[in-house]
Amino acid sequence: PIPDLTKLHSLTDLRLRDNQLTGLFPSTLTTLPSLHTISMLNNALQGPYPSFPLTVIAEIGGANANSYCLPAPGKCDARVNILLEFAKGVGYPSTFATNWKGNNPCDGWLYVTCDPAGNVIVLSMAGLSLSGTISPALAELGYLKTLLFGNNNLTGVIPTQLASLRSLHKLDVSNNNLKGKVPQFKAGVVVVDGNPNLGTRSVSDPAAHGPSAGLSPYTGGTRTVAAPASPRDTWEKNRTWSSVGAVVGSVVAGLLGMGIMLGGLALCLHKRRKCGSRRVRSPNANVRAHNRCGSDPEMSKMTSSNSTTSGGGDLSISGASDVHNVDARNMIISIQVLRSVTNSFNEENVLGRGGFGVVYKGELHDGTKIAAKRMEAAGVMSSKGFNEFQAEIGVLTKVRHRHLVALLGYCIQGTERLLVYEYMPQGPLSRHLFEWEKHDLKALDWTSRLIIALDVARGVEYLHSLAHKSFIHRDLKPSNILLGDDMRAKVSDFGLVRLAPEGKCSVETKLAGTFGYLAPEYAVTGRVTTKADVFSFGVILMELVTGRRALDESEPEERMHLVSWFRRMHINKETFTTAIDRALEVSEDTLKSICTVAELAGHCTAREPYQRPDMGHAVNVLSPLVEKWKPTDAQNDDYYGIDLDMTLPQALKKWQAFEDSNVDGSVTSTDNTQSSIPTRPSGLADSFTSTDGR
Known part of the structure; x- marks a missing residue:
């Protein structure tokens, strides 16, 4: 850090550029009365961007030249100030300066984890060779749950303010050089191994001054802060009790302790x-x-x-850490x-x-x-x-x-x-679609491909319009579609997902994704909407139909790009049938289904976003192809349901007998889920009277 230079009233020229200076830019430098020129470029300074008078030639650098929280003068975010206060306590390590940039610690700051609401919940700084003290300012991060400071060279005390963190469930300060007493945390929160000068009880804990009546905090070789014990010292120090009273007290205490122990054991066994x-x-x-x-x-x-076991037993010893x-x-x-x-x-x-x-x-x-x-x-x-x-x-x-x-x-x-x-044991769709021979797999039949397409459509539809917010995947492709043993599909890899804008507006973002699946408007302008995912889905449909990759550089140029080649092949039926994957057995019904999917793929890959359907339409097109329902024989006696001449108990018995005879079911849902219409209301008795019916 830059030292205090406020007493240098005659300083006119200060040049400290091209060093590895860390810490906050001292605000006192902006008030030096004689300062005319200052150069601080290419350091690792943090905190607010300094503001100098117009009379000073200041080369202090933007966000790229240093690590200020903002590229212009202004206040840093409160979370940034708190974390920089912690950095001050450990001497402003260069790793913080180079990895803590910007005004949002939840935006890529190393060692910092936030919840979706933007609250800092984890600081993971174990084994970073930090030296210095733990700043009590961390207690102002009220949502902290985990603090990992083990295996450093921290000195000083554990700030008592940290005990006020209600959500804190782990504070690991093991293997440091801390001293003093441990504040009174909840049981099991603090791990303090390897700090020989650190006490295991807080000052307010009476058991810190004498033998503990409870279990040892060193059980299993790992030292944690135990819950406060009863004030046994007070009883031991009071020598005015009579011997009879002492005996009675011991017996009562023993019986009470045994009762509590047995009750606790019973509760543990029950749980x-x-x-x-x-x-x-x-x-x-x-x-x-x-x-x-x-x-x-x-x-x-x-x-x-x-x-560790003894004599072949199944007992194990585990430390609290x-x-x-x-x-x-x-x-x-x-x-x-x-x-x-x-x-x-x-x-x-x-x-x-x-x-x-x-x-x-x-x-x-x-x-x-x-x-x-x-x-x-x-x-x-x-x-x-x-x-x-x-x-x-x-x-x-x-x-x-x-x-x-x-x-x-x-x-x-x-x-x-x-x-x-x-x-997902069957791995990515790409493995079964493009590399099935290499991995000695069976080629996907058309029914399996339809089901996979519908699964993906439903997953993406949920992201776009059914979740509590609308999300854009941005990298939809076969390698990001994973299959289970039942060959049902799930969309994966959400590292490029962006929150979709409200309304019909697009959001501008850095180009990401995979060539061959990128929508034209996204690849050219970087502006993306949910229709970019629709385009990618259309490309996947083409791959399911043809068995070809979206971009295949081993093919001649006219066949290299699947979308343009597919459009040319889809112009007439004769050329289109030659484009269908040869691994498919194509019947007349299958061909009709393939043509429907091919038409949907063409709409999804339309050049203009407004010409593409939404994913809900894709689900509506694919669902009838997969979940086909056929009526039973209308001449069957059971077709029209319950015989109105029967009493209700008779009808129920017939209904139950029908269920028992069709336990395996003649029609299987492709979703492998229970019907949304129950066969009998939950909790309904096997039989009941007319009074119960009313």
Whole structure:
């Protein structure tokens, strides 16, 4: 940081450019009475952009030359000021200066995680070699849930103000050089291992001055701040009690303690039986995922422990620091859990690689599988990659649909950045459409392709018009459409998703996506609407019909671009039939269906956005092709429903007998879901009287 120069009243020329100066630009420099020229270009200064008098020639640089919060004089965001106050306490590290730019800490700031509302909820700064003190200003970030400061060289005390954070569930300050007493947090919040000069009790805790009546906070080798114990010291120090009173008191206390212990044991057993648990086994650790009963049904807890057994028993010892909370609302999962379920990111578990990093498969003990997308190391991750990481979290925590891949959680710990999804065992559509022979797969039949198209249409329709806000995917393509074992499709990869503007306006953004699927107006102007996704969907329909890629450089130039080639082939029926994928068995009915899809694909890829339909229309076109309903024989006695000559109990018995005889069903819904019309109202008795009927 720049030192205090306020006493240099005669200073006229100050040139400190091209250094690695960090910290705030001292506002006192703007008031030096004799200053005529100042040059601060190409440093790493932060905070507000300084404002000098017109008489001063100031070369202080814009946002590119330094790291000011704004490109012109003005106030920084309150969150920025708080985080810069923390940076001040640790000496303004250069890693903060180079990665904390702009006036929004939720926009790509390294080590900072926000919720969708823009509140800072996680600071993950473990292992950054930070030295200095923890600023009490962090208590002003009222939504903080996790503070990870372990494995640094922090000194001083833990600020008592942090105990006022109501949402805080973890403060890890292990392996530092902190001293003093620990403020009074909720039980299990603070991890303080490796701080030999740090007390384990707050000053206000009576148990800090004598033996504790409760469990030791060192259980399992990991030290956490325990809940306040009863003031046993007071009883021990009061030597005026009679021996009889002492004996009686001991007996009563013992009985009371035993009662509480038994009651607690019974409650634990009841909750364990009610909630259940899942254990994840790996060579080095056990991870138990507990369903949490109580006021918050969305919460679960995962416990990871290095297990030790004695005499072949099933007992395990786990430290408190091995407990990791997974909240369905912020969905933070610890790196220890992910290492355990992926067998330490073993190469054998790699599902795929890309510009973002590597995707690993993980498996829980019950066979439930996950896909963990592990980003490249945070130190070398581009701002684009980090923005996509945050965008995916932001979108998938807001939207849920059966045809969108579900985000199960994420991890931001040290330099680790991971996204955890549900596992789609059949992989991307591109694998089955373009590479099925290479992977020794069966070619997709037309019915499967129709169902996949409808699944994708419904997923994108939800993003555009059925979610609480309208989203634009911007990178819809076969490799981002994943298939389950039932060959049902889900849209994935939401790193480029943008919030759609209200009304018919477009939003201007940096060009992103994949060539071959980009709508013309988006590729040329960078302005995008939901109709850009419609264009991409039309290209996918063409790929389903032809089995060809959107852009194939191995083909001659006239066949390289699928959209233009498809339009030429679709002019007449004879040429069009030659364009259909040879892997398809084309009957007369199939050809009619293919022609309908081809016509829809043409409309979706129209040159002008207003000429394209919305995704709701695509769903309406595809649904009848997939979900065909045929009437039963009208001469059948059962066709017209209940015989009106029957009594109601008789009709119900016949209805039930009919259900039992058709338990397997003659018509299967392609959605594999229950009918929206129940066969019998829930909770209805097998028989009832006419009075019950009324």
